[in-house]
Amino acid sequence: MQSFLDIFDIYLLEAVINGILLGGVLALLALGLNLIFGVIDVTWICYAELVMIGMYGMYYLVQVFHLPYWAAAPLVILLVALLGAALHFFVIAPLLTAPPINQLLATGGVLFILQSFATVAFGIDFRNLGIRLPVLALGEMNFSYARLLSFAAALIGMVCVYLFLTRTFTGTAIRAIAQDRQIMPLMGVDPKRIYLVTSAIGGGLAGLAACLLVLQYDVHPFVGLSFGPITFLICVLGGLGNFIGGFIAAFVFAEIISLGGLFSDLEWGYVLAFAFFIVMMFIRPAGLLARRS
Amino acid sequence: MNRQAAFWIIALLALIALPFVHRDPYHLHVLVLILIWSFAYTSWSIMGRFGLVSLGHGGFMGIGAYVTALLWNHLGVSPWIGIPVSMATAGVLALIVAYPCFRFRITGHYFVLVTLALSGIVLQVITATRDYTGGSLGYTPQRAQSGKGLLALQFDDKTTWYLIALAVWVVGLVIWRAIDRSMIRHAMEAISEDEDAAAAAGVNVTAEKLKITLISALMTALSGALYCQYQMFISPDTVSGIAVSLQMVFAAIVGGVYVALGPTVGAVITIVLAEVLRISFGTKAVGWDNLVYGVLLVLFIIFLPKGILGSVIDRIKSPRKPLRGHEQQTVPIARR
Amino acid sequence: MNGMLELKSIDAGYGSFQALFDVSLDVRAGEAVGVIGPNGAGKTTLMRVISGLIRPIRGSIAMEGTDVVATPPHRIVSLGIAHVPENRRLFPRLTVADNLKMGAFMPGARAHYAERLEFVFELFPRLKERLQQMAGTMSGGEQQMCAIGRALMSNPKLLLLDEPSAGLAPVVVQQVFELVKRIRASGLTVLIVEQNVQQVLRVVDRAYLLEAGSIRAAGSAAELAASDTIKQAYLGV
Numbered sequence: 001m002q003s004f005l006d007i008f009d010i011y012l013l014e015a016v017i018n019g020i021l022l023g024g025v026l027a028l029l030a031l032g033l034n035l036i037f038g039v040i041d042v043t044w045i046c047y048a049e050l051v052m053i054g055m056y057g058m059y060y061l062v063q064v065f066h067l068p069y070w071a072a073a074p075l076v077i078l079l080v081a082l083l084g085a086a087l088h089f090f091v092i093a094p095l096l097t098a099p100p101i102n103q104l105l106a107t108g109g110v111l112f113i114l115q116s117f118a119t120v121a122f123g124i125d126f127r128n129l130g131i132r133l134p135v136l137a138l139g140e141m142n143f144s145y146a147r148l149l150s151f152a153a154a155l156i157g158m159v160c161v162y163l164f165l166t167r168t169f170t171g172t173a174i175r176a177i178a179q180d181r182q183i184m185p186l187m188g189v190d191p192k193r194i195y196l197v198t199s200a201i202g203g204g205l206a207g208l209a210a211c212l213l214v215l216q217y218d219v220h221p222f223v224g225l226s227f228g229p230i231t232f233l234i235c236v237l238g239g240l241g242n243f244i245g246g247f248i249a250a251f252v253f254a255e256i257i258s259l260g261g262l263f264s265d266l267e268w269g270y271v272l273a274f275a276f277f278i279v280m281m282f283i284r285p286a287g288l289l290a291r292r293s
Numbered sequence: 294m295n296r297q298a299a300f301w302i303i304a305l306l307a308l309i310a311l312p313f314v315h316r317d318p319y320h321l322h323v324l325v326l327i328l329i330w331s332f333a334y335t336s337w338s339i340m341g342r343f344g345l346v347s348l349g350h351g352g353f354m355g356i357g358a359y360v361t362a363l364l365w366n367h368l369g370v371s372p373w374i375g376i377p378v379s380m381a382t383a384g385v386l387a388l389i390v391a392y393p394c395f396r397f398r399i400t401g402h403y404f405v406l407v408t409l410a411l412s413g414i415v416l417q418v419i420t421a422t423r424d425y426t427g428g429s430l431g432y433t434p435q436r437a438q439s440g441k442g443l444l445a446l447q448f449d450d451k452t453t454w455y456l457i458a459l460a461v462w463v464v465g466l467v468i469w470r471a472i473d474r475s476m477i478r479h480a481m482e483a484i485s486e487d488e489d490a491a492a493a494a495g496v497n498v499t500a501e502k503l504k505i506t507l508i509s510a511l512m513t514a515l516s517g518a519l520y521c522q523y524q525m526f527i528s529p530d531t532v533s534g535i536a537v538s539l540q541m542v543f544a545a546i547v548g549g550v551y552v553a554l555g556p557t558v559g560a561v562i563t564i565v566l567a568e569v570l571r572i573s574f575g576t577k578a579v580g581w582d583n584l585v586y587g588v589l590l591v592l593f594i595i596f597l598p599k600g601i602l603g604s605v606i607d608r609i610k611s612p613r614k615p616l617r618g619h620e621q622q623t624v625p626i627a628r629r
Numbered sequence: 630m631n632g633m634l635e636l637k638s639i640d641a642g643y644g645s646f647q648a649l650f651d652v653s654l655d656v657r658a659g660e661a662v663g664v665i666g667p668n669g670a671g672k673t674t675l676m677r678v679i680s681g682l683i684r685p686i687r688g689s690i691a692m693e694g695t696d697v698v699a700t701p702p703h704r705i706v707s708l709g710i711a712h713v714p715e716n717r718r719l720f721p722r723l724t725v726a727d728n729l730k731m732g733a734f735m736p737g738a739r740a741h742y743a744e745r746l747e748f749v750f751e752l753f754p755r756l757k758e759r760l761q762q763m764a765g766t767m768s769g770g771e772q773q774m775c776a777i778g779r780a781l782m783s784n785p786k787l788l789l790l791d792e793p794s795a796g797l798a799p800v801v802v803q804q805v806f807e808l809v810k811r812i813r814a815s816g817l818t819v820l821i822v823e824q825n826v827q828q829v830l831r832v833v834d835r836a837y838l839l840e841a842g843s844i845r846a847a848g849s850a851a852e853l854a855a856s857d858t859i860k861q862a863y864l865g866v
Contacts, residue, residue, distance in 0.1 A: 043402050045348075045409060045535075094595050101346050104405055105546065106594040108348070108539045112587030115536070119580030169739060172723070172730050179720045185702030186680060186712045188735035188783060221580075225535060229413030232406040240402060267421030274414040281393035281407075 011262060014141040019258030021147040023251035024154035025212055029231045030238065030246035031158055032205035038178040038241035039198040042092055042103045046111035048228030050087075050203060053114055054080040054210025055219035059127050069131060077207035084203020085196050092199070093192070111224075118221035126218040133215065150212035157208045158247075161201065174198055178241065230257070230270060233277045308459055312452040321451040327557075327564050328458035329519050330544070334556030335465040336512035337541040339472060340505050342550045344400075344485035348538040349390065349408030352415035353383040353510045355533025357517025359419055359426060362434045362527060365445065367425065372446040372522055380514040386411075387510035388503060395499040395506075398488065409535060416534035431528030434521065446522045454523050461519060462557075465512060469553045472505070481505055536583070543590045549600025558602045632694075633658045633787055633818050634679065634710075639688035641678045647686070648674040650842045656787065661809070661819040663833035663850070665826045665863065671842040672822040673715050676791045679820070680712035681705040692787070707735050711785035715792050717776040721765025725756055725775055728764045732782030741784060749778040752811060770801035777808065781817075788812065790821040794828065806832050826863035830854045 033047050044050075054076050061072035091110060095103045133145035165171035173189050174197070184191050217223065234253050238245030253273050260269030312321055337350050360379030364370035370378070390411050394404055419426050426432050437445030448454055472478055480501040483491035492498050521527045530536065540563070548559025567582040574581060597604055634656040641649040648671040656662045664672055677683040679690060681702030690697050692708045700708070711732075719728050729749065733742045750757045753774040759767060764775055773793055780788060793809065794802040802825065809832050813819055823829035830836060830850045838846040838859065846853065853859050 037402070043406065045405070091591055091595075098594075098598070100401060101344070101405070102594050102598055104402060105346070105542055106591050108542060109587045109590030109594065111535070112539055112543070112583050112590060114587075116580040116583035116587060120584060124579075169730060169734050172727050173734055175727070176720045176723055176731050179722055180718055182682070183714055183718045185682060186706065186714060187731045187779075188703050188706035188738070189731075190701070190703040222530075225413060225416065228535070229410040229417075233410045236403055236406050236410075240406075267417045270417045271414055271421065274410060277407075277410070278390060278393065281397065281399075 015262040019255035021151040023254030024151035027250035028154040030234045032202040036202040048224030049114035050206040051210045052224040054207045055214040058214045073211040080207030081200040081204035085200040088199035146215040328462045331557040331560040332465045333516035334544045338550045340509040343481040347408040349411035351412035351537035353513040354517035356383040357514030358521035358532040361518040376518045383514035391506045395502045419529045549603030635691045641685040661833040663829045663836035666839035670839045709786035711780035712789040719764040726760045732779035
């Protein structure tokens, strides 16, 4: 009995730590979505599909063109950043004066496009980088380097965005535009340019997440569906456009998924996370309403 | 008015007579699909037209299909009982998710994202319970012994299915019309214009929204169950998840959500399009139909947000005033 | 004195509602000019037309000889026009420092960011103490300082002030007009729109009376202060 508890605790600790590691990547995704919502007032429901395209980008650069991982990653971040800017330019910009719901549904159309584009272009097979990073054994616990690396890179990515937002003129404008849209031109700011820059940053974050997720998961056209919904729940619970709320919610959800996965399949972790979300809506709606538009 | 009623009765009789005159099984098959999906899209539009844009309907459809099939296969419960049970399940889930949303005024983006997560989660549950549901490989209701087709709601005859689907579709339109003429419609229109004003005017915002959501979810679950019984094969991707939800939105928007027959027009267009692509490209068509849907969806929202039927009716009603670009831009797909 | 800003026969409005009718005015370099008039006379519309937020229906606007009617609003700042909007419109959840930074967003102004900051601190030492405070948590007077400071960060030639005294306590109003005097003294040209006629006529050289969207009177501050109509309607004498 005693030994059983020991093992159990070790597994529990391992799951908790793995949850934190997962939380890093989820926080990265939530930050990207929140940034775009805060600045442009639109939700990209195809956000996880941008990540999927980025994962395919990594697959092709590494497996087909034999680029080293560290060289492929910046290219993919750039590619998805461009994709984000293009999404804004071709889909959102023409709809800026339209009701928000139309903008949102248009990005739903893009979700269709990206998913089926991937199906047509890459097929429905599962693919991976073929990079298997070693496992770090800490006492009796095992942590994959892939997760540790992802966590570190996600944190670095978020710090970079934080520095950009606080230290640069453009970053300050990005924070300001969410507070008062109309007077931005009086500051000499062209809102259209800020929107485009923000979309590119949002895309870049998706690209970074893609580089990290592809280390842990196989890529297929529907891979976005396995973490897209959870990202939306995180953003809603944290308050859309609320960076800090999103950051905290990401770790809460990651723990639930990780601990839920400890007792059953990973999918049940997601189900548990959703149930938790519904309960939270009943007991703490204020947390949800922080920045309701 | 009488002439109009006569027209609809004749049209309905013609639709009923159709399978006895034209017996091509492939055409009938496409028609059954169109009718079932029309019913599903109509169900979505019943709440979508009032600005309650749900992306959770993929979940309700999945529940309708899977609960019915699981009850039949594992417990031997006839779909005649299984379908109401599955509808009730979807209804309860709809209420559980919708109540806090409406009670705490979660609207717009938030509502869409919450419902989006709902359909994602239903998909995850179906995949997770692969021991019972077959997971992503799909699921087949067991064939009934001969002579028990009626009990199992399994018919080999396309004409029977056509008539069932037609009846359900007509019921869908009747429900639409009933709502159109009821107080719910006025309440919901007031709510979609301005929730606070509606509440101040004595409308029970939460209750009215819940009513319309419940009706919509029940109908959607029924469409899922029918689809399952007709196709005798379901997979998580074809009856649940975000893709199915978006498919509903797409068809409703293409056809137009403000007109009773709009979703039907959307179903005709999408299914005919999918079939044409399938026939001309064969197995290579996998993915292409959704690619075309996606592109069309974006183009429709940008250039024709009232949908095909909605825009055509607009033109007929005011032929002198063509829609100006500016006006089009400000038309919400669903009033919000 | 050279002409700086010149408006000729401006008609402007929102949608089908017209707020300005045939408005012409000019501001010469180094001057302080006031536009006075009651609520709803079109004063704010006038300011918005000058800074490009609203396109006029008719008429021309020239800044130092260049026509700016077709210039997008975010470019107008770089011509040397800075607009302090009605109700200050600071970014409430940004610090004072960040608000000032936004004022220097234009590439031309960024290069002189440090100098401008010094200049603003000289005028408003209070802002230096409050740099890390959220702008929305300051008092009305401090917010007005911050709003003017933000506008000055772009190194403007012409400062547009829209109702700087609105919503402020009488003592603070006094202070704000003192500030306007000091800004003038630093060599800036000022166009100020106010309902507080008595105060504004003390700080400007000339003024226009705007009523129901049209210029009804114009003259030196002293002339207007002495005119019977203005005395009766606005000065309560």
